Amino acid sequence: xxxxxxxxxxxxxxxxxxxxxxxxxxxxxxxxxxxxxxxxxxxxxxxxxxxxxxxxxxxxxxxxxxxxxxxxxxxxxxxxxxxxxxxxxxxxxxxxxxxxxxxxxxxxxxxxxxxxxxxxxxxxxxxxxxxxxxxxxxxxxxxxxxxxxxxxxxxxxxxxxxxxxxxxxxxxxxxxxxxxxxxxxxxxxxxxxxxxxxxxxxxxxxxxxxxxxxxxxxxxxxxxxxxxxxxxxxxxxxxxxxxxxxxxxxxxxxxxxxxxxxxxxxxxxxxxxxxxxxxxxxxxxxxxxxxxxxxxxxxxxxxxxxxxxxxxxxxxxxxxxxxxxxxxxxxxxxxxxxxxxxxxxxxxxxxxxxxxxxxxxxxxxxxxxxxxxxxxxxxxxxxxxxxxxxxxxxxxxxxxxxxxxxxxxxxxxxxxxxxxxxxxxxxxxx
Amino acid sequence: xxxxxxxxxxxxxxxxxxxxxxxxxxxxxxxxxxxxxxxxxxxxxxxxxxxxxxxxxxxxxxxxxxxxxxxxxxxxxxxxxxxxxxxxxxxxxxxxxxxxxxxxxxxxxxxxxxxxxxxxxxxxxxxxxxxxxxxxxxxxxxxxxxxxxxxxxxxx
Numbered sequence: 001x002x003x004x005x006x007x008x009x010x011x012x013x014x015x016x017x018x019x020x021x022x023x024x025x026x027x028x029x030x031x032x033x034x035x036x037x038x039x040x041x042x043x044x045x046x047x048x049x050x051x052x053x054x055x056x057x058x059x060x061x062x063x064x065x066x067x068x069x070x071x072x073x074x075x076x077x078x079x080x081x082x083x084x085x086x087x088x089x090x091x092x093x094x095x096x097x098x099x100x101x102x103x104x105x106x107x108x109x110x111x112x113x114x115x116x117x118x119x120x121x122x123x124x125x126x127x128x129x130x131x132x133x134x135x136x137x138x139x140x141x142x143x144x145x146x147x148x149x150x151x152x153x154x155x156x157x158x159x160x161x162x163x164x165x166x167x168x169x170x171x172x173x174x175x176x177x178x179x180x181x182x183x184x185x186x187x188x189x190x191x192x193x194x195x196x197x198x199x200x201x202x203x204x205x206x207x208x209x210x211x212x213x214x215x216x217x218x219x220x221x222x223x224x225x226x227x228x229x230x231x232x233x234x235x236x237x238x239x240x241x242x243x244x245x246x247x248x249x250x251x252x253x254x255x256x257x258x259x260x261x262x263x264x265x266x267x268x269x270x271x272x273x274x275x276x277x278x279x280x281x282x283x284x285x286x287x288x289x290x291x292x293x294x295x296x297x298x299x300x301x302x303x304x305x306x307x308x309x310x311x312x313x314x315x316x317x318x319x320x321x322x323x324x325x326x327x328x329x330x331x332x333x334x335x336x337x338x339x340x341x342x343x344x345x346x347x348x349x350x351x352x353x354x355x356x357x358x359x360x361x362x363x364x365x366x367x368x369x370x371x372x373x374x375x376x377x378x379x380x381x382x383x384x385x386x387x388x389x390x391x392x393x394x395x396x397x398x399x400x401x402x403x404x405x406x407x408x409x410x411x412x413x414x415x416x417x418x419x420x421x422x423x424x425x426x427x428x429x430x
Numbered sequence: 431x432x433x434x435x436x437x438x439x440x441x442x443x444x445x446x447x448x449x450x451x452x453x454x455x456x457x458x459x460x461x462x463x464x465x466x467x468x469x470x471x472x473x474x475x476x477x478x479x480x481x482x483x484x485x486x487x488x489x490x491x492x493x494x495x496x497x498x499x500x501x502x503x504x505x506x507x508x509x510x511x512x513x514x515x516x517x518x519x520x521x522x523x524x525x526x527x528x529x530x531x532x533x534x535x536x537x538x539x540x541x542x543x544x545x546x547x548x549x550x551x552x553x554x555x556x557x558x559x560x561x562x563x564x565x566x567x568x569x570x571x572x573x574x575x576x577x578x579x580x581x582x583x584x585x586x
Contacts, residue, residue, distance in 0.1 A: 171480035
């Protein structure tokens with residue numbers, strides 16, 4: 001099947017492209033990028049006024065299946081992803097059962113193939129049951145298609161165990177992605193330790209609880225040579241450590257979430273909004289400024305959502321009892337466009353690096369470029385669409401967003417995966 | 431010559447690699463990274479890898495080391511199953527080997543872990559029982575010399 005996308009402003013820093021042109025797709029791959037393209041038979045779409053970029057990838061998503069389908073499942077989570085403009089997501093392994101063996105990897109792949117509205121890249125656990133004691137069968141999982149390993153949600157507490165994880169994983173071409181949290185410091189911490197925890201009268205989750213593990217894991221990266229990707233970094237000092245590790249030449253990368261960029265501990269007011277209870281917690285305004293600086297200067301490799309759906313009844317409880325996490329798939333792109341691109345902090349090309357190019361590279365996925373031969377995973381953005389974030393508009397099963405009511409500019413209107421439309425004019429293609 | 435297995439804790443390796451080098455062999459050590467010691471070049475091997483299948487077709491001799499069946503908690507690999515899949519000399523790997531490549535092992539063997547029975551008892555490839563017999567003769571000679579023997583021992 002042929003598809004001709006006409007008159008969009010096509011942007012891809014990988015090939016130095018930023019101009020209004022046409023893209024011709026045949027059999028799932030781009031065959032031509034140029035001006036005044038035509039074809040004999042097929043579908044033509046006029047994208048005048050739109051922006052066309054390589055398909056966006058969210059490399060940190062909780063699809064919750066198997067085990068927590070009341071919160072989200074692979075069908076609803078990938079629909080939310082397509083709705084938000086993504087062509088691929090990387091699913092975290094902290095499901096029930098945990099994805100710590102090849103059977104789990106194959107299950108997620110099979111469900112995604114059956115009901116998915118975007119590609120699902122599978123990550124496996126580092127340790128059996130995320131318990132931090134026995135290595136998971138990473139070799140078998142890798143052979144079955146797992147692209148990265150993480151004990152997301154817990155972190156590997158024991159340094160010796162983490163060394164073993166990274167040493168063992170270093171024989172595969174993949175990253176280990178730590179969730180940096182030292183339980184002995186974090187304890188029952190609910191919000192950032194400091195002004196916020198004292199103001200609200202809640203246990204603090206100190207910055208050092210994250211920074212110590214970042215420091216530790218960078219040291220273990222130096223020792224083992226295993227590529228390291230720090231998940232959802234939140235503090236200025238943590239980011240500085242990554243900056244220095246990169247300068248040293250270590251294979252270290254990192255990601256940030258929109259909520260850690262655009263919300264701070266000051267937003268958690270005395271209504272105790274549980275949607276803002278996330279792990280790691282929202283930090284200070286100073287930290288958020290430092291993260292934005294890192295996004296602009298290249299220290300941050302990827303913007304991810306850490307999409308963490310929960311049911312209403314789980315979140316509508318006392319702050320201490322509510323689970324950590326917020327959803328993000330359907331707001332991430334617009335938040336980045338509104339707060340970073342429109343304001344001139346970064347340009348579209350940098351946005352593409354953060355949300356498409358680097359995530360694929362870190363996950364060792366085939367690059368997607370706006371160039372002949374590339375897989376036609378494409379995202380079309382209406383840069384001028386203004387909209388208000390509303391719970392009712394989410395395709396995710398969950399509504400625990402910290403951005404409900406936000407007025408945003410920019411939205412994905414069309415998404416193509418392998419040349420097939422998954423989203424057209426903002427509506428999922430069934 | 432490839433030496434496969436627990437390089438970190440192997441006494442065999444400590445003498446085998448220097449001996450092989452004296453005999454002019456090119457030695458490759460093969461193991462998961464968790465079983466390769468720091469600064470492995472100190473041992474004198476010519477190359478190191480964790481990708482068994484990539485080097486197996488080049489080997490004239492494959493020297494399999496015994497895997498300690500230790501407690502799995504804190505073990506350097508996830509399971510004996512995964513070890514066998516990645517570093518065991520299985521029947522499936524037979525087709526990757528040179529037609530005349532031989533198999534050595536210091537014994538005793540963990541069948542189904544580092545060696546499948548097919549390979550351990552392979553009529554053309556396995557020289558493990560020859561190693562055992564040679565070991566007896568070498569020990570006899572060493573004991574004879576240590577106990578004061580000075581002739582070649584045959585006349586006595």
